[in-house]
Amino acid sequence: MQEAIKVMEDTGIIDKINDINFYLNKYGQQVIDYLPDVLSAIVILVVGWWVIKIFTRIARKLFAVREVDPSLQKFLLDLLNWVLKIILFITVVAQLGIQTSSFVAIIGAAGLAVGLALQGSLANFAGGVLLLMFKPFRVGHYIKAQGVEGTVKEISIISTKLLTFGNQLAVIPNGKISNDTIVNFTEEGIRRENLILGISYDSNIKKAKNILLALLMEQDLILKEEGKAPMVVVNELADSSVNLSIRFWAKNEDFWDIKFYTIEEAKSRLESAGIVIPFPQRDLHIITNEKN
Secondary structure, rough: OOOHHHHHHOOOHHHHHHHHHHHHHHHHHHHHHHHHHHHHHHHHHHHHHHHHHHHHHHHHHHHOOOOOHHHHHHHHHHHHHHHHHHHHHHHHHOOOOOOOOOHHHHHHHHHHHHHHHHHHHHHHHHHHHHHHHHHOOOOEEEEEEEEEEEEEEEEEEOOOEEOOOOEEEEEEEEEHHHHOOOEEEOOEEEOOOOOOEEEEEOOOHHHHHHHHHHHHHHHOOOOOOOOOOOEEEEEEOOOOOOOEEEEEEEEEEHHHHHHHHHHHHHHHHHOOOOOOOOOOOOOOOOOOOOOO
16 A cells, blocks of 8 residues: 555656646535525526527517518528527626626627718618518509619618619619608509690580590490599680690509500690690791892
8 A cells, every 4th residue: 555655656646636626625615505506597598599489489480470571581581580599698607697798788789880881871771671671662563763764673671672674773772762752653463644735726625525535435445434534624725725634544454555555645635636735946036138
C-alpha cells in the first residue's frame, strides 16, 4: 500500500485528487443550489417550444379559414414564430438568474437601427401588408394606380407588378400604392362608359339622339335591365358643337368590343343621316393692299 501511495505521489495523482476535492467542496454546494433553476429553465424551454408550435398551428388554421393571402400568411406566421421564440429565450435566461434588461436594450437598439436604415423599405413593407389584408385588388384585376393602368400580375410584400396594355411590366412600390387612389376596373364585374360625341349646331339634336340610342339598343351585349338602360343625353353646349353623351353598361369581358364598335358605327350612321360632326378648323383671310 505504501508503495502504491508513493507511486501516486510521484506521478502527481494525489495532487489532482486533492484539487478535485477542493473544487467539489468549494463549488459543489453552489451547483446543488443552482440545479433547480437549471432544471426549471429546461422545462420552460421544452414546454415553451411545444406551446409555440401549437400556437403557430392554430394561427395557420385561422388564416386559412379567413382566406388570408398566402404571401401575407407566411410573413405573419414567421413574424409570430420569431417573436414568441425571443420571448421564450428571455424567459429562460431570466429563470437562470441572468439579468435580461441588457438583452431587451440590445434588441430595442437593433430594431431602432434597422428601422432608421430601412425607412423606405419598411414603408413599402407596411403598404404590402395593408394591400394583402384589405385586398383592394387581386391578381388578374385591371387597375389604375400611380398613373399606370394594367392587369395585376403579382402582389408581393414590397411591390406590386402590373402588366400594361402594351405588355410592359410596371413595378410599383407598395408604399406609394397604399397611400394613393386605386381605381379597380374589374371588381364590380360590369363597367359604364360615357362617350362624348359632338354634332354641329345646325344638326337636328333629336334625330341624332334617336340614331345613337337605336345603335345602343340593337347591341345584345349592352345591359338593358332597370337602372342600367342605355341613354343618350345632351352633355354640353360647347363653343363649336353640341356634345352628346352616349352612356351604356356592359360586362368587363364585352366592354372594349362594344366601345370600339359603337364609336365607329356612331360616326358612320350620323354622317349617313346628314348630321355633321364638327372638327377644329381655321379660316384664313388674306388682305392685300394694291397700290396703283
